[in-house]
Amino acid sequence: MKLNRLHGLLLALPLAVLAACAKPPAPPSTAVAAFVQQPQASVLDLMAGPVDAAADALWDAVGTESTAKGPVDKIPQTDADWAKLRMHAVMLAEMGNLLMIEGRVVARPGQSLENPPGEGDLTPEQSLAEINANRAAFNGFAKVMQDTAVTSIKAIDARNVDALLEAGGALDEACETCHTRFWYPKATAPPK
Numbered sequence: 001m002k003l004n005r006l007h008g009l010l011l012a013l014p015l016a017v018l019a020a021c022a023k024p025p026a027p028p029s030t031a032v033a034a035f036v037q038q039p040q041a042s043v044l045d046l047m048a049g050p051v052d053a054a055a056d057a058l059w060d061a062v063g064t065e066s067t068a069k070g071p072v073d074k075i076p077q078t079d080a081d082w083a084k085l086r087m088h089a090v091m092l093a094e095m096g097n098l099l100m101i102e103g104r105v106v107a108r109p110g111q112s113l114e115n116p117p118g119e120g121d122l123t124p125e126q127s128l129a130e131i132n133a134n135r136a137a138f139n140g141f142a143k144v145m146q147d148t149a150v151t152s153i154k155a156i157d158a159r160n161v162d163a164l165l166e167a168g169g170a171l172d173e174a175c176e177t178c179h180t181r182f183w184y185p186k187a188t189a190p191p192k
């Protein structure tokens with residue numbers, strides 16, 4: 001009798017464990033979801049940091065370089081060059097997602113633009129008000145930047161230098177269109 005009961009317990013235990021494992025994972029609670037989206041950086045932090053660095057890496061990777069011996073085509077040479085470039089393109093693509101997170105300020109308290117503002121430029125506070133009032137448009141521009149970064153990733157994976165160059169041009173336009181709308185709406189020509 002005693003032995004039988006113990007036997008039954010030993011059998012029931014692994015079955016209970018199995019049943020617990022087979023259960024689908026519980027959806028994350030809203031508390032966890034809210035915790036995931038806690039922007040720590042300002043838009044300016046992202047722009048002056050990872051966005052600019054990644055875009056510069058993509059623009060600098062290909063093109064024509066003037067040397068003492070005349071113009072020379074610049075292309076990534078080694079596997080490591082391509083891998084590094086891909087990392088930058090991936091980072092830029094993900095920056096698109098970060099820009100779409102709501103609740104991010106344009107400037108932290110006391111933070112100002114690295115370059116002096118031009119006449120009629122939106123201050124970070126004005127820019128934030130515009131973004132909050134036109135979130136769909138802002139997200140749309142972020143998505144265009146993301147799409148061009150994804151085009152760059154594909155060009156990198158195919159080691160297609162022409163496509164990479166073309167994506168670089170589209171990227172420049174993606175930056176400009178958002179800046180023209182949310183940074184310097186009164187500028188007639190994009191500032192240098």
Ligand code: HEC
Nearest residue numbers: 047048055113114115122123124127141142145175178183
């Ligand atoms: C979705 C919109 C959006 C896109 C896309 C975007 N930016 Fe910005 N960028 C902003 C906003 C908003 C500001 C700040 C405007 C203000 O302060 O009034 C800014 C500011 C900047 C600054 C100024 C930083 C400083 O501290 O002086 C740089 C540099 C910059 N962006 C680079 C880029 C580059 C490079 C790209 C493209 C690869 C890009 N941005 C794409 C919205 C965008």
